Amino acid sequence: MSVIVPACFTNPLREKAVGFLRGVLAQEVRARIPVSAVLGAYHIATRYLRAPRAIVCQVLTAMLETGSPAFFPDISPRLAMEALELAVSFRIESWDGYLIAVARLIGAGTIYSLDKSLERVPGIRVVSPFTEEELSEYHEFILSRRKRQR
Numbered sequence: 001m002s003v004i005v006p007a008c009f010t011n012p013l014r015e016k017a018v019g020f021l022r023g024v025l026a027q028e029v030r031a032r033i034p035v036s037a038v039l040g041a042y043h044i045a046t047r048y049l050r051a052p053r054a055i056v057c058q059v060l061t062a063m064l065e066t067g068s069p070a071f072f073p074d075i076s077p078r079l080a081m082e083a084l085e086l087a088v089s090f091r092i093e094s095w096d097g098y099l100i101a102v103a104r105l106i107g108a109g110t111i112y113s114l115d116k117s118l119e120r121v122p123g124i125r126v127v128s129p130f131t132e133e134e135l136s137e138y139h140e141f142i143l144s145r146r147k148r149q150r
Contacts, residue, residue, distance in 0.1 A: 003112050003129055004033070004041035008059045009051035012137045013130055020112075020129040025068040031112055032072040034102050038064060040095055049142065050149055072102055079105065090120045100124055 006013035007021055023029040038060050045051040064071070079101045086097035100121050103111055110125045111118055114135065118126050128135065 002037050002041045002044065003114060004037060004060075004063075005044050005049070006138060007063075008041060008045040008056045009049065012141050013134055016130060016134065021063065024070050024112075025063065025066050027068070027070055031070060032102065032106060032108070033068075033070050034072045034075075034099060035064070036075055036095070036098060049145065072106070086121065092117065092120070 003017060003020060006017035020029065021033075024031045024033060042056055042060055045056045046053050075098070079098060082101040082104075083094050083097035086092065086100050087094040090097075092100075096115065096118055099111055099113070100118065103109065103124065109123055110127050112129055113126050114128055114130075116126050118124055130138070
């Protein structure tokens, strides 16, 4: 899961996620954010976690409005094809394949994510900006939220 998602709604990781993203956007943290990951964060936060659409939109729009050079705007057919090939080869989502394709293109071996399964791909290291304890608290929060919504 994207590290952008926790910044979109009230949850135990929100403040830390916002701080991390603020550092990336200010280029204090060396990282790139595919613009497509922002769209994916909206989808996950609103559809699966049922966060309020207007609030999620507001948060993500504010992020994009920074115009930070940390944003990677290109979804070229070549990168999309590589993403699909990675998805098939490593049994991952095409969205995740795209993150890896971008990382390879820019020469990065580290991806900030909550999804450790991306490490199946040789040369990729996944780093979470959150501690294991914080992640555990976040996952418990998400589970209890989803149970209440049923």
